[in-house]
Amino acid sequence: MFETIFSTKDAELGPSSHKDIVDIFLNAATFSKHVDGCAEKSMSFEDFRNWCTLLPSVKKFLGSLLIPPDAGRPGSQVPCLVHLESVDSNMVLLRKEYAWHIGGALSVQELEEWKLLYHSAYNGLSFNTFLGSISKDDGPTVLIIKDKEGYVYGGYASQTWERHGGFYGDMKSFLFQLYPKASIFRPTGANNNIQWCAVNFSSEDIPNGIGFGGRVNHLGLFLSASFDQGHTFNCTTFGSPSLSKTSRICPEVIECWRVVPKGKQGTHDAVKGTVLDRFKEDRHMLNMVGLANSSE
Numbered sequence: 365m366f367e368t369i370f371s372t373k374d375a376e377l378g379p380s381s382h383k384d385i386v387d388i389f390l391n392a393a394t395f396s397k398h399v400d401g402c403a404e405k406s407m408s409f410e411d412f413r414n415w416c417t418l419l420p421s422v423k424k425f426l427g428s429l430l431i432p433p434d435a436g437r438p439g440s441q442v443p444c445l446v447h448l449e450s451v452d453s454n455m456v457l458l459r460k461e462y463a464w465h466i467g468g469a470l471s472v473q474e475l476e477e478w479k480l481l482y483h484s485a486y487n488g489l490s491f492n493t494f495l496g497s498i499s500k501d502d503g504p505t506v507l508i509i510k511d512k513e514g515y516v517y518g519g520y521a522s523q524t525w526e527r528h529g530g531f532y533g534d535m536k537s538f539l540f541q542l543y544p545k546a547s548i549f550r551p552t553g554a555n556n557n558i559q560w561c562a563v564n565f566s567s568e569d570i571p572n573g574i575g576f577g578g579r580v581n582h583l584g585l586f587l588s589a590s591f592d593q594g595h596t597f598n599c600t601t602f603g604s605p606s607l608s609k610t611s612r613i614c615p616e617v618i619e620c621w622r623v624v625p626k627g628k629q630g631t632h633d634a635v636k637g638t639v640l641d642r643f644k645e646d647r648h649m650l651n652m653v654g655l656a657n658s659s660e
Contacts, residue, residue, distance in 0.1 A: 365425055369440055370460060385461045391545030392418045418547040421468025443467055445621075447480035455485055457508045457516060457619050462542045466506060466520065469538055469548050473626040478506065482620040484591075491573070491589045494620065495563065498525055504623040507574075508542070509587070509594075512614045516543035517596070517607035519576040519585055520623075525561045529570055533558030539576055539584055539602045549584075549604035557601050560586070577601030587615065 366386070393415040397408040407415070416423035425440065442464045447456065458478070467475045482497040498505060505525065508518040522536035537558050541547045551558065560575040560583060569580060577584030577599040584599030585607060593614055596607040 365422070366461065369425070369442065369464065385459075388543055389419060389422070389465075389546045392541075392547045418549075419465065419468065420548060421465050424468055441467060441472060441475040443475050443478045443623075445478055445480070447483075451480065451483060451486060455617075456480070456483070457510055457542075457617055458506070458621060462508075462516075462546075465542070465546050466540055466548070469520070469540075469550065470623070474504065474623050476626045477624040478621040479624055480619065481505070481622050482618070484615070484618040489591050489615070489618065491563075491587075491591045494591070494618070495525070498620055498622075501622045503625065504536075506621040506623060508619040508621070509585075509613070509615050510543075510617040511608055512616050513609040514543070515541075515608040517541045517585070521559055521576070523559060525559070525574060527563045528559075528561055529565065531557040531560055537576065539599070539604045539607065541607055549599075549602040551601060552603045554600040554603075563589070577604070587618070591615065591618070 393407060394411045395405040395407050396411055397406045399406050416426070428440065442460050445456075445458060445460065445463060447453075458480075463478065479501070481501060482494050487493050487497055502524045504523070505521050506518065507521065508516065510516045517540060519539045520537055521533070523533050526532075533556075535551045535553070535558070538551065539549045557577055557579060560573070562570045562572045562574075565572055571581060571586070572589035573587050573594065575583040575586030575594070578586075578597055578601055582597050583595065584602050584604050585594070585596045587594040593612070595611050596613055597611050598605055
């Protein structure tokens with residue numbers, strides 16, 4: 365499957381280059397069926413169905429085998445990952461296989477180009493810098509975290525990160541795991557506690573930081589405003605387990621990617637040189653930190 369999807373894009377890497385990631389996808393599977401004469405259990409049909417639910421890209425690809433081969437057929441799209449030349453590709457968490465996995469839960473229009481807005485190794489492990497970086501681009505984003513336990517996971521935010529005193533967002537957002545196993549967790553409809561973005565609040569009932577799902581102080585995924593700690597709990601919003609080894613997390617690397625809609629590629633490279641443009645960016649940043657009124 366990987367050789368079919370990635371061979372034409374990464375021919376110079378060779379077919380063995382993706383073998384190291386196969387186990388990450390298989391780790392999400394359950395093998396419960398006993399087979400006579402075989403010491404190891406196999407995957408039952410129900411196991412297979414559950415596995416495909418966690419890996420929508422796999423489901424799309426297998427379904428596409430029923431139609432004639434085509435580069436744009438479902439399950440074969442891999443977003444073009446764009447970042448500055450100064451960013452070392454080896455330090456980027458989001459490899460193409462991960463992007464393909466996450467993209468399985470998105471529409472074709474959202475699989476054209478993803479642009480790196482923030483990387484903690486280059487921009488600094490700072491909440492304010494993070495907000496400043498993402499405020500320049502409106503729209504859906506992919507947040508990815510690698511913690512000090514080595515686990516990699518995150519969330520797709522369908523709406524722009526904006527300052528709120530409570531949960532907001534819609535049912536297009538979801539949580540995901542990338543390592544040591546790959547899974548996607550969509551909203552269950554249990555509640556509407558999708559996105560959380562609290563900035564400069566003084567109440568303990570409104571913890572400053574960003575996150576997804578769950579309830580206050582017990583989110584499916586949460587990064588505190590200090591950006592050096594957070595948590596991940598079992599979450600009814602997405603039907604997700606704790607995404608890491610423990611519920612308390614210590615981020616080592618944080619990335620945020622902008623999902624560029626089809627037809628918008630390259631427009632973000634335009635220079636915003638006018639005073640009005642710069643004022644709009646500054647104004648948006650002030651809104652994010654709750655200081656817009658004080659500037660008037």
